[in-house]
Amino acid sequence: MLVGAVPAAADTPNRHQAAGVAAGKWLVTKLVDDRYPGFAGPDWGLTIDALMALKATRADDAAAAAIADAIHADGAGYYTYKSGDLQAWTAGATAKTLVAAVTAGRDHTTFTGRDMRQATLDLVAKDGPYVGQVQSKNKNGKPGPTTDANTFDQALAVIGLARTGGVPKPVVDYLVKQQCPAGGFRLGGFDEGKESCISDTAIDNDATAMAVLALQEAGATEAAEKGVRNLLDQQAADGSLKGKAPEVPNTNSTGLAGLALTLAGKTAEGDRAADWVLGNQLVAANAGPLSGELGAIGWNQEGIENGKAGAENGKLTIGVDQFIRAGSQAVLALAKVPLGKEGSLPPSGEPETTPPTTTTTVTSTVPPVAAAGAGGQGSAPNGPLANTGVPTLPAVLVGTGLIGAGIALTYLARRRETS
DSSP states (O other): OOOOOOOGGGGHHHHOOOHHHHHHHHHHTOBBBBBOSSSBBOOOOHHHHHHHHHHHHOOHHHHHHHHHHHHHHHHGGEEEETTTEEEEEEEEEEEEHHHHHHHHHHOOTTGGGGHHHHHHHBOOOSSTTTTTOOOOOOOGHHHHSSSOOHHHHHHHHHHHHTTOOOOOOOHHHHHHHOTTTTBBBBBBGGTTTTTOOOOGGOOOOOHHHHHHHHHHHHTOHHHHHHHHHHHHHOOOOOOOBBBBSOOEEEEHHHHHHHHHEEEEOHHHHHHHHHHHHHHTTOOOOOOOOGGGGGOOOOHHHHHHHHHHHHHHHTTTSHHHHHHHHHHHHHHHHHHOOOTTOOOOOOOSOOOOOOOOOOOOOOOOOOOOOOOTTTTOOOOOTTTTOOOOSSSOOOOOOHHHHHHHHHHHHHHHHHOOOOO
């Protein structure tokens, strides 16, 4: 159980912004050479997430610029490489690199040495049942497009194209096809040969939030509003939203959904989501043995307790990757600006943040976790073609608490290009 002070409601905007700044500054401390390391080279997908978080919070403009420089100089291997005689491209990573260029205010026609808008358009299916879908090309050395992309990838393509001259209608239409009858969106399912969602059991709150953010950008009002209604239905009274597999409340899902709700004009609901995120941020009042990690946002209370259990000298020794992955998107609910856009400068004299009153019962009932299937970021020129998901941790997680952290990371790996 974690109980903190209740901040004044009138100070909600400044309180959320200050908390976002603190989270952004913490994210900067975990960068290595202006990027996050992965298991087979830099984790460019996660690094781009940090870029978007820093631009939204304005926590460290210099660090954001340095990240953009690093991506521009070294990030081409994130989305393309040679496979035999074929040039292979990854759909979601290509779209996400386009969004990175836009986020950083860089020339998207030369970013990483390529025209990223045209590279994204080149991966859009022109005909067939998947017309409009952004698809990987020449995956694993096999000629032709693939349908391995997910809703995160499609949403990123919509956002990137919308901000660089306009998004073709078929690209938006294909994203709308991933909307299930109740209004939420599925994450994947394309490999089942089903180009449209027909079952509400497939709804994924993270995919719904990302799709709504993209549809808001593209002006697809009707589908976006339907998605927002589904998010409202999924939001708990405490402001949180659950992920899928494991189906537990977490800051990543809540952060994305909170931003989508705020931008849809659901201010009270967006603020409740932001408050729930704050209840999982390390501040002086609750950090305890993690006093050297102030500003970090945990995936949930179980993740925080796992981190505290392994703390050494006030620092995280386990779960660092989980905190980074969760915080880089959780912070979006605090910043309250569209994905990939720049927020306002933080107020001078940032107030110290304290978590809202939160009562959380921490239980761990998840089974042992096998390595989940997205694979690495593929930053090595001749490595396997990356799925657009974040890399799964190959380290063996021991103990009940660590298993809980592991399944959370498996979930993050499964549903983000983040893609």
